[in-house]
Amino acid sequence: MKMKMNVVINRQLVPMKAHYFLWNAGTGPVVSYLSSYARQLGFSSVVVGLVYTILPICGMIAKPVFGAIADRFHCQKKIFLVAELLTAVAFIAIYYSPEVPTERVVHFSCSDSEAVFNTYPGNTIDECTLAEIQSKQSLESCRLDCEANATIWNTICTNWDAQEYCDPSKQTDRLTFTAQVPPSYTQIFNGTAIFRVGNVSLPNSDFVNPICPNESISTSCNIDCTDYNINDVIGVTGVEDNVAYGLYQFWLFLALMIVGWVSQAVVVSIGDAICFEMLGDKPNRYGYQRLFGSLGWGILALITGVIIDALSQGQSQKNYVSAFYMAAAFLVLDFLVSFKLEYSQKKLAANILRDVGRLLVDVRIIVYLIWCISVGMCTGLIWQFLFWLIEDLAKAQGCEAMNTVKTLQGIVAAIQCLGGELPFFFLSGWILxxxxxxQTMSLVLLVLGIRMVLYSVIENPWWILPVEFLHGLTYGLFFACMASYASIVAPPGTEATMQGMVGAVFEGLGVSLGSFCAGLAYNTYKGLTFRYFGYGSLVMFVLHAGVQYLLKLKDVKAMYAPPKDALEKIQEDDQQELTLVDS
Incomplete structure (x- = not known):
């Protein structure tokens, strides 16, 4: 007897799955590279760190505020759709943000038949970057704009075969020429990088050999090269950090980042509230919807990285145009798909603040929020400094490891999303x-502690890859547990408010505090920071399990399992959106 497998799809939930895929496919290509793009705009690590300290605080405020507005005026879907479009607009605007004034200044000298230019002290270059520059056999082009005087013009006239500049009327206080630079001859001396100059070309003339006189000529030059690494070595932001805070470029960038961050926060919190409303009495099915988000993020983040490198060949800076425009395109598609969500806000609350406020004095809710903060702190460390750890480990392994570090980081991101989050979002309903x-909350703290400690003992960065499969437990399962529990305990009509509040606690308090503490610790302890955070997570695991045990002994209704009435509703799912039936 043959057995047929019939697939029954809940069509009402298809737009929700599509939203999660398109939304994360749209935000992944940009969010993954925003800090790097900010650096390319000329902002220092201190300035970027300040920006990423402010953003979670803005998200912490925005999530419950917009959630409460959506619940109070019954306009969840409208705010949700507007926030999607606003995110796309913010991304495009960020791409066109003006750069901070940046100067690339070198010292050019010509003497003893050799023309060179070198960086000024303070422009550090590591051995791997030097090796990468030296490995290039082709000539790179650099355009120099230098201060000029009579001695220099005399050398140009007599030694560089430029007779037209012997005329004093054509001699100005600036000398502009293009130099062919052989990167393989680059050297380090007394902390400065020295680049050899091959042939040079003056405006409207062919390349000639720059013959240097016995007496040295030297000058200061602004420079721009076609090679990204050379530009990166010689580039210096033209303003100090305290001055940058007064520039309109900083405030415009910060304002656009806040708009984008707040819009994303609103979409995530209200989107989850809509999802749980559509799931009805099946909140355990949340993971089946959310896994499509991991799929979108993982695939597009990898593809975007490859495209960025491909479009940046031969350019002095990375070309991020594909990331921002792909993101905007996916977000517009998400807006169109989200329009088709068959959803209406049915539950209403008489007094949202009163109903939510009652929860905040419940012991189980207090412990639940502390759990969110604890996991958020470790998550902040991973989000901000895992790639730093990978780069530090790669540097310790040598230049060969550094040559593949970006590939490794891309694989890490792919494993986190596709090998970690996706399967555990799928299994989250069954596990819960x-x-x-x-028990799930305790498990997350335990595995998170183990994951942190493993990071601290790894010496070869490629061994981080198997550890990343734990990301499914520490983020995929965690997020499903956090969101579904918030949905279950939320009083009717306060779903968006509750999701916003929980998201604010996790991100605004947990991730923000974790990033701040990790930044201070990593500056001193480097990779050991992960070990100390791991110990903290293991301590929280013991405390969490112990508090729960004591509450149970005292017969306090503080179990993290859903309330009895909710438990009675969560029965065997006979209305699955994907059911296999034997016939």
Whole structure:
């Protein structure tokens, strides 16, 4: 007897799945590279760090505020759709943000038959970057704009075969020429990088050999080269950090980042509230919807990285145009798909603040929020400094490891999303029903502690790859548990408010505090920072399990499993959106 497998799809939830895929496909290509793009705009690490300290705080405020507005005026879907479009607009505007004034200044000298230019002290170059520059056999082109005087013009006239500049009327206080630079001859001396100059070309003339006189001529030059690494070595932001805070470029960039961040926060929190409303009494099915987001993020983040490198060949800076425009395109598609969500806000609350406020005095909710903060702190460390750890480990392994570090980081991101989040979002409903929310929370803290400690003992950065499969437990399962529990305990009509509040606690308090503490610790302890955070997570695991055990002994209704009435509703799912039926 043959057995047929019939696939029954809940068409009402298809737009929700499509939203998660398109939304994360749209935000992934930009969010993954925003800090690098900010650096390319000329902002220092200090300035970028300040920006990323402000953003989670803005998200912490925005999530509950817009969630409460959506619940109060019954306009969840409208705010949700507007925030999607606003995110796309913010991304495009960020791409066109003006750069901070940046100067690339070198010292050019010509003597003893050799023309060179060198960086000024303070422009550090590591051995791997030097090796990468030296490995290039082709000539690179650099355009120099230098201060000029009579001695220099005399050398140009007599030694560089430029007779037209012997006329004093054509001699100005600036000398502009293009130099062919052989990167393989680059050297380091007394902390400065020295680049040899091959042939040179004056405006409207062919390349000639720059013959240097016995007496040295030297000058200061602004320079721009076609090679990204050379430009990166000689580039110096023209303003100090305290001056940058007064520039309109900084405030415009910060304002656009806040708009983009707040819009994303609103879409995520209200989107989850809409999802749980559509799931009805099946909140455990949330992971089946959310896994499509991991799929979108993982695939597009990898593709975008490859495209950025391909479009940046031969350019002095990375070309991010593909990331921002692909993001905008996916977000517009997400807006069109989200329009088709068959959803209406049915639950209404008489007094949202009163209903939510009652939860905040419940012991189980207090412990739940502390759990969110604890996991958020470790998540902040991973988000901000895991790639730093990978680069530090790669540097310790040598230049060969550094040559593949970006590839490794791309694979890490892919494993996190496709090998970690995706399967555990899929399994989250089964796990939550099998062991309950409280045991799941304890499990997350335990595995997170183990993950942090493993990071601190790894010496070869490629061994981080198998550790990343734990990301499914520490983020995929965590996020499903956090969101579904918030949905279950939320009083009717306060779903968006509750999702916003929980998201604000996790990100605005947990991730923000974790990033701040990790930044201070990493500056001193480097990779050991992960070990100390891991110990903290293991301590929180013991405390969480112990507090829960004591509450149970005292017969306090503080179990993290859903309330009894909610548990009675979560039965075997006979209305799955994807059901296999034997016939």
């Amino acid at each position: 029903k099998k062991i309950g929310h409280v």
